[in-house]
Amino acid sequence: MKRVATALAIASLAIASRAIASRALASALALTLAFGMQAATAQTLKAVKDRGQLICGANGTLAGFGLPDPQGNWTGFDVDFCRAIAAAIFNDPTKVKFVPLTAADRFTALQSGEIDVLSRNTTWTMSRDTSLGIDFAAVNFYDGQGFMVRKSLKVNSALELNDAAVCVQQGTTTELNLADYFRANTMSLKTVTFATADEAVKAYDTSRCDAYTTDSSALYGERLRLSDSSAHVVLPEIISKEPLSPAVRQGDDNWEDIVRWTHHAMINAEELGINQKNVDAMLKSSAPDIRRLLGVEGQFGDALGLTNDWAYRIIKAVGNYGESFERNVGQGSPLKIARGLNALWTKGGLQYGLPVR
Amino acid sequence: MAETVNNGSRPTSSRPTSSRRARRSRDIALQLALLAVVGGVAYAAIVNAAQNLAHAHIASGFGFWNNTAGFDISQTLIDYSASASTFGRAFWVGLLNTLLIASLGIVLATVLGFVVGLARLSRNWLVAKVACAYVEAIRNVPLLLQLLFWYNAVLKSLPELRASVTLPGGGFLNNRGLFLPRPEFGPGFGYVSIALAIGIAASISLRVWSRRRQERTGAPVRVAWLALGLIAGPPLVVFALAGAPLSFSLPQLGRFNVLGGVEILPEFAALLVALSVYTAAFIAEVVRAGVLAVPHGQTEAAQALGLRPRATLRLVVVPQAMRVIVPPLTSQYLNLIKNSSLAVAIGYPDLFQVFAGSVLNITGQAVEVIAITMAVYLAISLVASLLMNIYGQTVAVVER
Numbered sequence A: 001m002k003r004v005a006t007a008l009a010i011a012s013l014a015i016a017s018r019a020i021a022s023r024a025l026a027s028a029l030a031l032t033l034a035f036g037m038q039a040a041t042a043q044t045l046k047a048v049k050d051r052g053q054l055i056c057g058a059n060g061t062l063a064g065f066g067l068p069d070p071q072g073n074w075t076g077f078d079v080d081f082c083r084a085i086a087a088a089i090f091n092d093p094t095k096v097k098f099v100p101l102t103a104a105d106r107f108t109a110l111q112s113g114e115i116d117v118l119s120r121n122t123t124w125t126m127s128r129d130t131s132l133g134i135d136f137a138a139v140n141f142y143d144g145q146g147f148m149v150r151k152s153l154k155v156n157s158a159l160e161l162n163d164a165a166v167c168v169q170q171g172t173t174t175e176l177n178l179a180d181y182f183r184a185n186t187m188s189l190k191t192v193t194f195a196t197a198d199e200a201v202k203a204y205d206t207s208r209c210d211a212y213t214t215d216s217s218a219l220y221g222e223r224l225r226l227s228d229s230s231a232h233v234v235l236p237e238i239i240s241k242e243p244l245s246p247a248v249r250q251g252d253d254n255w256e257d258i259v260r261w262t263h264h265a266m267i268n269a270e271e272l273g274i275n276q277k278n279v280d281a282m283l284k285s286s287a288p289d290i291r292r293l294l295g296v297e298g299q300f301g302d303a304l305g306l307t308n309d310w311a312y313r314i315i316k317a318v319g320n321y322g323e324s325f326e327r328n329v330g331q332g333s334p335l336k337i338a339r340g341l342n343a344l345w346t347k348g349g350l351q352y353g354l355p356v357r
Numbered sequence B: 001m002a003e004t005v006n007n008g009s010r011p012t013s014s015r016p017t018s019s020r021r022a023r024r025s026r027d028i029a030l031q032l033a034l035l036a037v038v039g040g041v042a043y044a045a046i047v048n049a050a051q052n053l054a055h056a057h058i059a060s061g062f063g064f065w066n067n068t069a070g071f072d073i074s075q076t077l078i079d080y081s082a083s084a085s086t087f088g089r090a091f092w093v094g095l096l097n098t099l100l101i102a103s104l105g106i107v108l109a110t111v112l113g114f115v116v117g118l119a120r121l122s123r124n125w126l127v128a129k130v131a132c133a134y135v136e137a138i139r140n141v142p143l144l145l146q147l148l149f150w151y152n153a154v155l156k157s158l159p160e161l162r163a164s165v166t167l168p169g170g171g172f173l174n175n176r177g178l179f180l181p182r183p184e185f186g187p188g189f190g191y192v193s194i195a196l197a198i199g200i201a202a203s204i205s206l207r208v209w210s211r212r213r214q215e216r217t218g219a220p221v222r223v224a225w226l227a228l229g230l231i232a233g234p235p236l237v238v239f240a241l242a243g244a245p246l247s248f249s250l251p252q253l254g255r256f257n258v259l260g261g262v263e264i265l266p267e268f269a270a271l272l273v274a275l276s277v278y279t280a281a282f283i284a285e286v287v288r289a290g291v292l293a294v295p296h297g298q299t300e301a302a303q304a305l306g307l308r309p310r311a312t313l314r315l316v317v318v319p320q321a322m323r324v325i326v327p328p329l330t331s332q333y334l335n336l337i338k339n340s341s342l343a344v345a346i347g348y349p350d351l352f353q354v355f356a357g358s359v360l361n362i363t364g365q366a367v368e369v370i371a372i373t374m375a376v377y378l379a380i381s382l383v384a385s386l387l388m389n390i391y392g393q394t395v396a397v398v399e400r
Helices: A002-035 A041-051 A077-090 A106-111 A126-131 A173-184 A197-205 A216-223 A253-271 A288-293 A300-304 A310-318 A321-328 B002-007 B016-055 B087-120 B125-139 B143-157 B189-217 B224-241 B266-292 B296-304 B309-345 B351-363 B366-395
Strands: A054-058 A096-100 A134-136 A141-143 A145-150 A165-169 A190-194 A211-215 A232-234 A242-244 A247-249 B165-167 B171-174 B177-180 B182-185 B246-249 B262-264
Touching: A041 A054, A041 A077, A041 A253, A054 A077, A054 A106, A077 A096, A077 A253, A077 A310, A077 A321, A106 A134, A106 A247, A126 A134, A141 A216, A145 A173, A145 A216, A165 A173, A165 A197, A173 A190, A173 A211, A173 B351, A190 A197, A190 B351, A197 A211, A197 A216, A211 A216, A216 A232, A247 A253, A253 A288, A253 A300, A253 A310, A253 A321, A300 A310, B087 B125, B087 B266, B087 B309, B087 B351, B087 B366, B125 B266, B143 B266, B143 B309, B177 B266, B189 B224, B266 B309, B296 B309, B309 B351, B309 B366, B351 B366
Parallel strands: A054 A096, A165 A190, A165 A211
Antiparallel strands: A134 A247, A141 A242, A145 A211, A145 A232, B165 B171, B171 B177, B177 B262, B182 B246
16 A cells, blocks of 8 residues: 555656746747757758757656656557658667657647657647647547546536636647536536646546547547546547647658658558568559559659658558557457448548559 | 044034035935936836837837737636627636735745744754755745646646546536636625624724723633634524525536536636745745844743743744744745746736737837836735735834
């Protein structure tokens, strides 16, 4: 019991220091912008190659998307995406350094050049795209905001949450959608805002709030971390559109292309039936789409500043989109999230690989 | 040697005025040069920041101030709504929350600190050791850890909503906070306030009169009870005459939350307790140092004059101790004000959490938001420091 309490104290201290670190990052950015020289924004690929390592901003606390295990091995859907980029560049998916970021400090980390790519369940919105000096590469997960409540409250719909206290994480679209939703349905609420998802979830777990709200994909992951996950239920309402996308700094078109086409290589591989197991056999395929994707024909990788077998390396290292999805958040994971909107367009979803030609 | 003295700060003989004038103009020139350098660096920093922001395609300027905020805040001392209020309004909400926690924290920490500091000097062995243990335990544990202790260990162990503790008089205590009846002032309540103001004014004049009389005749006048009567009596009489124009709206247990009443958030309570308890440990040491700085001869002299121990403390020791206490006490107040930004660790919506948190992240304008936040903390600290300096002058020893 004492050990648990100590661990808890250490964990909460770590969380709190992260919350404070995020402000420190913001002030550091302010300082850099005020006194620093202009960063060379158009050289990301060269910088990554020179460094011998990709630096990837990831979640760090979200099961299924970005979470290090006790040995420090990162796993998750967003983590796989960074490994795919590293595979395309270095032919080695382990040449990635993951930087755990809170929602509040992720954009600052990208703006200040601390990370090369932000792959951290981040919603693509107009204001972020136009005013933060960042660009979104491709929607790799179509999500929406949901609510989780205790089963004992006997709430069946988010519309019954009038006067409820809701825990939410700061610096997210969630924080804004929540206020919008309650206003649109003329309900009142008590928002309790925390700097990190950890704090918000922990507060919800100790029943500081009636409901916890975030992207529905994350709700399933967070539910697993509660003291008694079977006592909680995710409500059916999806109250927002959350197209999650990796992001890069604005002004480096080549780097943005690499990130975008990494995603489309994985989608195209799934469309073409290429997976981690059969990718070597597929090199001998006579289908022109497959030959172009795997670099047997054409100079597509060369045009990206990579080698022509860039997509082969990605598929060999992390598999196609569907494999990564199922392994991290789908049927092969504890989350069991259905493909839904993230199924291929040929199967009623929205994932559509742009043509490699 | 003599010549260097003459050229230095004490020109005694030949051409004193001209050398002093030359030195003075050189000083002014140096000051101006320094000012120009500082101004130049500041200007260069601003221009450089603007260029860098434009180069990185990051929005800049203060136009966001009047945009709709769109997010909710859990504790607002002024009207605020996510849909209608601006980022500027959110700034004021956060600032007021910071000022609230800082001012209450300063009051509590001062009271607790003086009690503990004097207790540590007590001749009662147990009292002195308890005070000593308090100081050593509290000031040697990081404040952040203490804050998390109060928030997670103490407040989270309060009962859930449905098992709320019902307080006598119609309040509730649970892990959502403390809910107290909200006073509703009736139409005649203004007269009660006027009566109270008159009572306070009368008791102050009574005190002034009694002090003058004592200085003139030497005979002490006991006015404490009379003053208390003057403060409490007239408002009570008027209150009764006006037909008790005060009612309380009681908080009600709703389906999810306690509705109505005055709400004290657990985040607020945890932060207030942590800041007060922590700072009080330092203030206790400041007070102890101040009291010990008064030479023992002063106490002995007072006793020789026939003053009782309490009067010795009140009239001889404390006034002389205050001039030692006030400067380091000011530093402790400034520490408390700045430490209140640890609110971010537990989700209390202070200036730092609301403005440098939500507003910064939604607008993405780190440079402007951080600059404003720093300027505001600087301003609060300077004002607090100024007030304490003024107070320090009033308690300074007057040389006769």
